[in-house]
Amino acid sequence: MITIKDIAKEAQVSEGTVDRVIHNRGGVSKKTELKIREILDRHNFSVNPIASALAMKNKHTIATLMPKHNADDLFWKSPHMGVLKAADDLKTFGIQVNNFTFNQYDAHSYFETFKTLLESEPTAVIMVPNFSKETKKIVALLEDKNIPYLFLNIDIDGFKNMAFVGQDSYNAGYIAGKLMHFSSPNAETFLILQARHNILKNNAVSNRIKGFNDYFLKTM
Structure with a gap:
């Protein structure tokens, strides 16, 4: 039996678009x-009336906790667009996606935004663990409520996140060091510029710096 997913693939549109046409929305x-x-x-x-009834009965809400993006900082634009597309596709299955954004340079904004997120009573959370200390508090609250969570872009050891989506930050820094060395084989000193205050609170950045330094410690 053909499904909405099959129809969407043939029409080269999202499943959410097919669902809107079917239900005249x-x-x-x-x-x-x-x-x-x-x-x-x-x-x-x-x-299928049975499938529709199940979708209506079993409502699930996924909350995302991600940094804001603007015209000067477009790094997070693509992930946001991906979340919006996925949210559209998941409507068919009775799943709602709520997006919460925080100032990526402010640990207080990160934690306060999470508290607002938690009030929405999500079924699951997709989050960018931008600050290690605050992430420990957030994870403790999620696990206390038995809410599963997934890490995006930054992976931190010692947590029970269901999955991680992103690059290996340490290896990214290590490869950057290797490429830098190959491009400047005779250089004896390399300078790492920190673009903001307390950047090492960002686990992904600190791991990249560690990987970069470790390359030279192992090869020089």
Whole structure:
């Protein structure tokens, strides 16, 4: 039996877009709607009432805790766009995604935003553990409420996060050191510039710096 996922793949749109057309919720261009309806008719697609009932009954909410992005700092724009796309796709399955953003340079903003997030009573949390000390407090609160959590971009040892999505920060720094050495083989001194105060509170950055330094400690 063909599914909404199959229809979305054939129409080259998101599952959320197909769902909006099926349930006449609008927000889809006429051209795209006609394309989707043609595919639906061709496959004699019909909504499964049992699956729909289950989706309505089992409501889940995923909360994301991520740094804000703006015109001067676009690093987090792509992850935010990815979350929005996933949120659209997950609507079909009765899953809601709520986004909470904090000032990535301010540990207080990080923790206070999390407290607001927690008041929304999420089923699960996707978070960027930007500050180690505050992350310990956050994780303790999540585990006390049996809320599963996933780390994004920064991985910290010693926690029970379900998964980690991101690069290996230590190896990234190590490779950066190696590339720097290859490009300047005769240099004896390299300078690491810290772009902000207390940057070592950011676990990913501190691991990159450690990896960079370790390369030279092992090779020089």
